Amino acid sequence: MSITPEQLQELMKEVEQEDPIDFADLPFEEDELRAITAQHLCDMADAMENFSNEDRQVTLLAVAAKLVLENLVLHVQLLRQHDIPLSQQVNSLLQNIKKK
Structure with missing residues (x-):
């Protein structure tokens, strides 16, 4: 490394x-x-030392995407636990995801 x-x-x-x-x-x-x-x-x-550059990049991108999603889910759960309304930006994002 x-x-x-x-x-x-x-x-x-x-x-x-x-x-x-x-x-x-x-x-x-x-x-x-x-x-x-x-x-x-x-x-x-x-x-991942033996991975090709492309496979390494795709794997790291998948790991990053999973962590961002996990962070979003935990953030929303915390807001709900504390009865804090979602910001307009977060609410819009979640609504857009539901539509797809």
Whole structure:
């Protein structure tokens, strides 16, 4: 792998400066969660070492899409749990998805 888990963890922190993660009151250290995540992703990348570039890109795109979807679902569930109405933007997005 061309990046170490430690380097990836630092990149994650840089990205979070623009788009912070709300860790709320999770009983885990933020850096520990980043380290676990970075290690897991580097392990996945190493496992794809023998993939063609196209297969690697498609696999990483599928993983990213799954994570974005999971994030959306968790966000909507949290809003519903706390009886917070969905923003117009989120509501429009969900309505568009229902129509398809």
